[in-house]
Amino acid sequence: xKQSLKTFALLALATAVPAAxxxxxxxxxxxxxxxxxxxEQWEPVPKIVTPGQQDSAPPxxxxxxxxxxxxxxxxxxxxxxxxxxxxxDGIVTVDKSGGNIQTRQHFKNYQLHLEWRVPxxxxxxxxxxxxxGVFLASTGPGDxxxxxxxxxxxxNKTYVNxxxxxxxxxxxxxxxxxxxxxxxxxxDIVWTAPTFAADGSLKTPAYVTLFHNGVLMQNHTQLAGExxxxxxxxxxxxxxxxIKLQAHGDKSPPISFRNIWVRPLD
Numbered sequence: 001x002k003q004s005l006k007t008f009a010l011l012a013l014a015t016a017v018p019a020a021x022x023x024x025x026x027x028x029x030x031x032x033x034x035x036x037x038x039x040e041q042w043e044p045v046p047k048i049v050t051p052g053q054q055d056s057a058p059p060x061x062x063x064x065x066x067x068x069x070x071x072x073x074x075x076x077x078x079x080x081x082x083x084x085x086x087x088x089d090g091i092v093t094v095d096k097s098g099g100n101i102q103t104r105q106h107f108k109n110y111q112l113h114l115e116w117r118v119p120x121x122x123x124x125x126x127x128x129x130x131x132x133g134v135f136l137a138s139t140g141p142g143d144x145x146x147x148x149x150x151x152x153x154x155x156n157k158t159y160v161n162x163x164x165x166x167x168x169x170x171x172x173x174x175x176x177x178x179x180x181x182x183x184x185x186x187x188d189i190v191w192t193a194p195t196f197a198a199d200g201s202l203k204t205p206a207y208v209t210l211f212h213n214g215v216l217m218q219n220h221t222q223l224a225g226e227x228x229x230x231x232x233x234x235x236x237x238x239x240x241x242x243i244k245l246q247a248h249g250d251k252s253p254p255i256s257f258r259n260i261w262v263r264p265l266d
Contacts, residue, residue, distance in 0.1 A: 063105070066257065066258070069090075071085060075101065084098040106241055107242075108266050111191075112187070112260075115258050116187070116256065116257050118152040118182070130252055133168065137206075138243070145227070146191075146227055148167060148218075153176055160173075164176070164185070165212040175216075187211070189208065193241075205235075
């Protein structure tokens with residue numbers, strides 16, 4: 001009996017020591033730091049970007065795509081000829097006969113600012129009322145791309161994933177912040193491009209954050225693929241792409257744009 005008690009005591013001690021050590025080790029590893037410097041990060045130092053005088057003005061690291069003078073940074077989507085939309089009075093107005101236009105430069109991830117105006121005398125209803133779109137990645141004439149809808153959504157009923165600030169045919173906006181026709185609207189967009197594996201399969205999807213007139217409309221919204229007019233969205237592999245503006249075929253008076261700039265985020 002004495003030998004058994006001695007053996008039991010030794011076994012208990014052998015198991016107790018590792019347990020106590022483990023508790024002590026855990027307590028040591030989870031101890032809160034007492035030095036504030038332990039949570040300070042000093043590098044890399046963020047680059048300096050000088051903001052514009054107004055929120056609509058381009059910051060110092062932006063690429064100005066349209067400054068009210070010319071369309072030298074744009075081309076016709078159909079044949080890459082110079083963009084033929086009408087530049088006047090510091091703005092550019094859609095020429096529906098000239099077709100869609102796109103940036104000559106291609107981008108991946110970026111922040112985009114643009115302002116647009118539906119004419120005060122706009123006519124039509126639904127999708128035939130001040131329709132256009134900004135395509136966040138367009139790789140050619142036959143490419144559907146990824147469209148943020150532009151439309152007169154001021155007292156104009158249509159399907160909600162086709163109204164202003166929607167991801168076209170995918171995600172309705174969180175609200176309707178539309179100003180009346182004749183007044184300028186603003187879009188501020190953060191585009192996170194999709195990425196693809198070597199075989200063309202999707203690695204990570206695209207995301208859009210969008211403010212319309214300063215109001216959040218898309219909150220890091222995940223896209224299911226390109227924004228198709230008919231059918232289910234799907235992805236098509238690309239590396240970089242142009243930003244496209246749409247000359248929609250409806251019969252309402254054409255819309256206008258101003259103050260377009262982009263900040264590449266790669």
